[in-house]
Amino acid sequence: MARPEKNRRVYKPPKMKGFKPFGIPKCELEVVQLTIEEYESIRLVNYEMLQQKEAAVLMNVSRPTLTRIYNKALKNITKAFVEGKAIVIDGGNYKFEKEWRRCKRCFKLVEEKENHIKCIKVSDNNSEELIQLDKK
Incomplete structure (x- = not known):
């Protein structure tokens, strides 16, 4: 049986989720x-x-x-x-080096939950606006 792959270390997640070519309908x-x-x-x-x-x-x-x-x-x-x-x-x-999250509303990357500043687009400071990006 093949040996399981170990997690590859990634410094931080990409800013975007992908790319779309210009001129082709979605x-x-x-x-x-x-x-x-x-x-x-x-x-x-x-x-x-x-x-x-x-x-x-x-x-x-x-x-x-x-x-x-x-x-x-x-x-x-x-x-x-x-x-x-x-x-x-x-x-x-x-596996990310640190704990990364992404805001559900503005898609900004946040390093460590404690560094989160309330999103301008949110009326209250709700921690559920952040999606954890680490694989568990």
Whole structure:
């Protein structure tokens, strides 16, 4: 039997839940899923300009595993770009470094519940306006 995958370490969740191509009606869109760890590999290697070896250490995986995650992410993004599909960023096998939440009303990311400032769009300070993003 195969060994279960360990959680990949992710610094913080993406600001958005995905992307939609311009010029294609939403009702005609197909989607491609990008996992949270695939997003993180792209962020570390392409945005932060880290070597794959360094990114692997930050994600708590081996360098070959990071390469597989990264290549799958590139394949999914390329497929969405070429075929005009939406990208949905969700799922995977990951663990955030800190406790992250997202406001249900304004979609702002909140690091640690204690740092939450009442949403402008809410009339009372209701902690239920926050969705916990960590996988349990």
